[in-house]
Ligand SMILES: O=P(O)(O)OC[C@H]1O[C@H](O[C@H]2O[C@H](CO)[C@@H](O)[C@H](O)[C@H]2O)[C@H](O)[C@@H](O)[C@@H]1O
């Protein structure tokens with residue numbers, strides 16, 4: 018009799034920037050204190066909900082420990098202490114069973130503690146120094162096999178935050194920092210940002226199981242989706258990314274120097290979700306502008322807009338799902354006897370006064386300055402309210418509290434508070450009560466309850482959870498007449514599209530805000546209740562948000578797991594192309610005798626730029642190709658859509674050793690020759706008239722478009738057109754052009770922001786076929802037919818074919834086809850890597866739809882790879898992503914070696930001192 022098997026629970030790996038607790042060490046003994054953190058309450062309550070209330074999931078949390086510090090207070094022995102704001106830590110990690118830290122982690126930590134950073138050597142005063150006993154203490158304290166800390170123990174622990182907090186965060190909130198130095202500092206920050214993401218990828222690698230759903234949160238981890246794709250190269254891998262912050266307009270986003278890398282990292286996800294549709298749209302337009310992606314707008318099951326993005330040929334879904342709050346728990350916590358008393362006490366303190374509350378972080382975007390200005394205007398405009406209203410403003414410190422901008426905001430706030438209080442206050446009453454501090458949750462809840470009005474004037478935020486919490490509290494009918502009081506909300510807050518029935522204001526317009534405050538305070542009870550009823554129905558619960566996000570990810574996972582016969586997902590979209598294995602390529606290159614290089618030009622050897630005439634080769638590219646061409650074993654061909662004129666100007670006249678093929682195979686110039694063969698000579702060209710005319714008509718209607726007329730092919734370019742219009746016009750143009758294809762045997766091709774027409778019989782694949790079935794090094798006769806009886810040892814034994822575009826797929830197909838033929842014809846003649854040395858490599862992301870066998874991300878990586886072959890670039894520089902050793906140093910780097918040596922030296926020093934203690 019077979020025993021019934023329990024179905025496997027769906028595993029969720031939730032990746033957050035920081036675990037929901039802080040780890041602190043008692044300075045006087047080995048006790049650890051683990052406290053739940055404040056802030057991020059919505060996200061953490063989602064984690065808590067998944068861990069506690071969703072038995073259908075096996076929920077794992079991966080997150081950085083945050084800065085591990087010492088604390089001054091008394092130790093709490095081996096117990097996790099939760100504070101009022103969040104209890105996740107106690108709920109998920111509170112019992113004393115099991116061991117959460119794998120030996121791997123502890124070893125890592127121990128070595129990190131013992132080994133020096135590249136810039137430092139440990140000493141016992143270092144707050145990061147952990148003895149073996151302290152380590153054991155930590156091991157016993159964090160006991161949960163569902164929580165996976167990411168240890169990043171370099172001396173300067175906050176380094177991991179720099180790029181996210183100093184570059185990304187400001188830009189995402191429409192703040193552009195002036196460049197402070199030559200860019201070196203930003204480079205360092207970026208380097209750490211990459212390493213931070215790499216560390217997560219490494220740790221997830223330890224726990225990942227096929228079928229897991231990975232959910233990544235927010236802008237510290239934007240490279241992680243693609244890193245995981247590359248790591249697992251698993252068709253079943255489902256990755257969702259939720260962006261909690263705002264996403265700026267492309268005009269801002271494109272100011273980030275690493276903008277492409279960031280997008281490239283994100284598009285590894287299957288679904289990317291934002292707080293509202295505006296952010297989703299901004300993201301889509303960033304992808305269109307910077308990644309050349311296309312998008313299709315549809316609607317999701319809730320009837321909201323959804324975008325199907327095709328980035329580098331891979332598909333992903335982009336939409337909005339505003340986060341919610343744990344309304345049930347909040348109401349339970351807010352309506353207790355203890356808080357009743359606090360509410361009464363506040364009311365008592367401000368008798369006969371209306372209470373306006375504000376709770377914001379004190380940074381440049383939360384609009385505290387704007388709020389105070391508006392309040393000042395309000396008191397000036399409505400003298401009748403002067404001693405009848407108090408504004409209780411609680412401002413919490415922000416992560417960037419030492420930045421000059423934050424310091425300036427602090428000064429402005431202090432000045433405004435003083436001005437208002439001295440102008441409109443009396444000896445025994447100040448109309449603004451400003452508290453610059455973190456307040457405990459019970460105080461916060463009391464304020465929400467007692468408020469007659471809440472004013473939120475942020476100039477930019479993702480989702481203002483204070484707004485949601487306020488509306489939740491006001492939904493509860495209780496004593497103290499606090500039910501249904503109104504909310505004033507900035508139209509720039511991410512929550513404004515959700516809480517449509519709040520009283521909307523422009524925080525930059527003090528007079529309008531002042532009028533709104535007056536109006537809100539004068540609302541009748543019925544009006545307030547009507548508003549609140551509507552608002553309350555607009556607040557999402559955290560449970561709903563969590564479930565909706567996961568349900569949509571599960572749907573993606575199910576559809577992609579049901580593979581079609583060719584082994585791809587149902588829609589064929591998420592078959593991942595692995596990164597090119599460059600060390601093996603190098604080895605194969607070295608051993609090969611007859612090497613053939615087949616290079617596409619635009620988007621492969623040079624980056625795509627606005628103006629085709631500006632896509633010219635760099636000196637570095639010349640150097641590398643000159644070196645490559647100087648090796649007699651090498652034959653190099655550029656097979657491009659460009660015309661002869663362009664290729665001659667930049668290549669033929671400078672490096673005649675290169676073979677050239679222009680206009681997708683219409684014209685060919687052999688290696689070491691100047692003569693061009695026209696393979697389209699006999700083709701009827703009368704189609705050019707009609708096609709040209711149609712293209713011109715579209716050009717006249719679409720500002721920014723233009724026609725590139727080559728000898729044979731005609732190309733309609735729309736890179737400079739507004740993306741949505743360009744795409745629409747290209748689709749329409751294609752429809753028109755398809756009308757001519759049968760009469761003239763033409764092919765209409767969609768390229769990168771272009772539509773191109775050429776005779777069907779030529780394509781890049783045909784050229785490749787000719788070049789491979791050929792005696793290596795001998796001159797080509799382009800008119801003669803192909804001889805497939807040529808012996809294998811005369812044909813190339815190494816073919817590196819690189820291309821970025823749709824037309825390059827013909828080359829890859831041809832290579833795959835020849836490889837197959839050779840497999841059958843010469844089954845015994847594989848090289849030592851089990852193949853024939855063919856490398857069809859696409860230039861683009863891993864998620865691109867392609868028949869290539871590997872990928873390089875961009876022309877930069879192409880150059881590095883070619884540089885590697887000619888010895889210009891070391892393997893380490895060429896690594897592409899940063900490969901870390903177990904202490905967070907780049908693998909095989911000098912600092913890694915130094916750190917290892919220091920670690921050994923330290924261990925020896927320790928054992929020597931222990932021995933002397935024993936002897937003593
Ligand atoms: O086969 P390729 O060498 O990749 O050439 C394909 C087409 O490339 C050129 O257009 C593309 O690159 C331009 C420069 O970066 C860019 O501005 C344009 O939007 C791209 O479509 C070229 O102008 C075409 O003639 C080639 O067919």
Ligand SMILES: [Mg+2]
Nearest residue numbers: 617619620822
């Ligand atoms: Mg190209």
